[in-house]
Amino acid sequence: MITAPLFAPLSVRGITLANRVVMSPMTRGFSPDGLPGPDVASYYRRRAEGETGLIITEGVGIDHPSALGEAGLGENSIPMLTGPESVEAWRLVTDAVHASGGVIFPQLWHMGPMKEANTGPVPAAAPMRPSGLWGPRGGLTSLDAGYLDRVQPATRPMTDEEIADVIAAYRRSASYAKNAGFDGIALHGGHGYLVDSFLWSETNQRTDAWGKDLVARSRFAAEVVREIRAEIGETMPISFRFSQWKQQDFKARLASTPEELEQILAPLADAGVDIFEASTRYFNRPEFAGSDMNLAGWAKKVTGKLSMTVGGIGINKGYYDSMAGAETVAQPDLTPLLDRFMRNEFDLVGVGRSLLHDANWTRRARLGEPFLGFNTDSLARLI
Numbered sequence: 040m041i042t043a044p045l046f047a048p049l050s051v052r053g054i055t056l057a058n059r060v061v062m063s064p065m066t067r068g069f070s071p072d073g074l075p076g077p078d079v080a081s082y083y084r085r086r087a088e089g090e091t092g093l094i095i096t097e098g099v100g101i102d103h104p105s106a107l108g109e110a111g112l113g114e115n116s117i118p119m120l121t122g123p124e125s126v127e128a129w130r131l132v133t134d135a136v137h138a139s140g141g142v143i144f145p146q147l148w149h150m151g152p153m154k155e156a157n158t159g160p161v162p163a164a165a166p167m168r169p170s171g172l173w174g175p176r177g178g179l180t181s182l183d184a185g186y187l188d189r190v191q192p193a194t195r196p197m198t199d200e201e202i203a204d205v206i207a208a209y210r211r212s213a214s215y216a217k218n219a220g221f222d223g224i225a226l227h228g229g230h231g232y233l234v235d236s237f238l239w240s241e242t243n244q245r246t247d248a249w250g251k252d253l254v255a256r257s258r259f260a261a262e263v264v265r266e267i268r269a270e271i272g273e274t275m276p277i278s279f280r281f282s283q284w285k286q287q288d289f290k291a292r293l294a295s296t297p298e299e300l301e302q303i304l305a306p307l308a309d310a311g312v313d314i315f316e317a318s319t320r321y322f323n324r325p326e327f328a329g330s331d332m333n334l335a336g337w338a339k340k341v342t343g344k345l346s347m348t349v350g351g352i353g354i355n356k357g358y359y360d361s362m363a364g365a366e367t368v369a370q371p372d373l374t375p376l377l378d379r380f381m382r383n384e385f386d387l388v389g390v391g392r393s394l395l396h397d398a399n400w401t402r403r404a405r406l407g408e409p410f411l412g413f414n415t416d417s418l419a420r421l422i
């Protein structure tokens with residue numbers, strides 16, 4: 040199998056990626072008090088040494104009191120970008136990655152509706168929800184019933200002032216990221232968290248300029264991107280992750296046609312997004328009827344920007360199946376992926392669990408060596 044096409048460099052704004060393989064963002068929870076240490080720096084350095092072209096970090100909490108908090112998810116060991124101390128801590132990570140020839144973006148994250156009362160770095164901070172809603176109960180989800188009971192009651196919708204505060208917090212954290220030596224900014228705009236909860240009609244039922252229709256629902260994301268772009272300047276790329284599916288409901292959809300997808304993403308492209316990361320569980324599934332093209336393909340087509348695909352690359356089972364204990368095996372045949380890549384469907388290839396388990400996955404792909412697969416043991420340690 041010839042994987043050479045994936046090893047062509049790609050320039051975007053002021054940076055050049057050595058190849059098209061991206062480490063997909065994966066929450067680990069190994070940063071006590073929100074500060075990554077030398078073990079986290081070495082973990083990311085190993086992926087750079089293993090030739091991965093772009094590393095997108097685990098979700099990193101922004102400088103806002105309710106950015107993080109979910110029982111069982113990292114208990115204050117999810118990293119943050121909240122001020123000089125975190126800039127210094129992240130500097131260790133970016134230096135280590137750069138010394139090994141890598142490129143790294145932090146994934147800026149605010150949990151929005153998913154924040155649970157009395158958890159996270161600021162337990163008393165109320166969750167930020169566009170309409171006070173967590174989302175409909177009864178969707179297909181892997182979240183446990185106890186959590187669903189706790190987060191279901193409606194809270195107060197966000198005020199205009201709260202919206203402005205969170206946007207300002209994104210900008211501050213982008214500034215910290217730049218000071219810490221990151222090469223670009225990745226935004227978590229998917230999976231039902233804050234940015235996505237503005238995009239999704241089930242969680243955004245506002246009738247004002249932040250929600251009255253599809254385009255208004257994109258305004259929050261666009262404002263965040265615009266502020267970050269103003270902060271970081273023209274040379275650092277911005278990538279934006281979005282998803283049809285939500286933690287609240289794996290079957291949810293933001294867009295049911297390419298035209299709707301265009302309405303949602305075009306304002307973000309105009310605001311300064313360079314790369315759209317289309318988060319899917321299986322990269323090889325067609326997104327809309329009448330075409331074989333996947334979601335990343337459509338994102339590229341409707342925006343004219345770069346796009347990244349993800350989901351089940353190098354492995355035979357989707358994310359939630361493997362987390363639920365389904366046995367996974369390495370999927371050495373990258374031909375279906377390469378076929379789509381060669382058709383110019385997308386520009387970048389996101390690899391999650393395969394790179395969690397094997398820091399050298401990208402080099403193996405280049406050399407045609409057997410892959411190691413994945414098992415959940417690699418979640419317990421930073422290997």
Ligand SMILES: Cc1cc2nc3c(=O)[nH]c(=O)nc-3n(C[C@H](O)[C@H](O)[C@H](O)COP(=O)(O)O)c2cc1C
Pocket residue numbers: 063064065066067097098146227280318319320349350351352354356357358389390391392393418
């Ligand atoms: C342990 C773990 C943690 C994850 N955390 C995040 C995260 O913080 N942000 C995010 O956008 N996606 C997260 N994801 C989703 C991955 O980025 C990726 O989209 C998903 O695992 C599918 O890719 P794969 O099939 O190659 O694993 C996580 C996945 C795993 C396995």
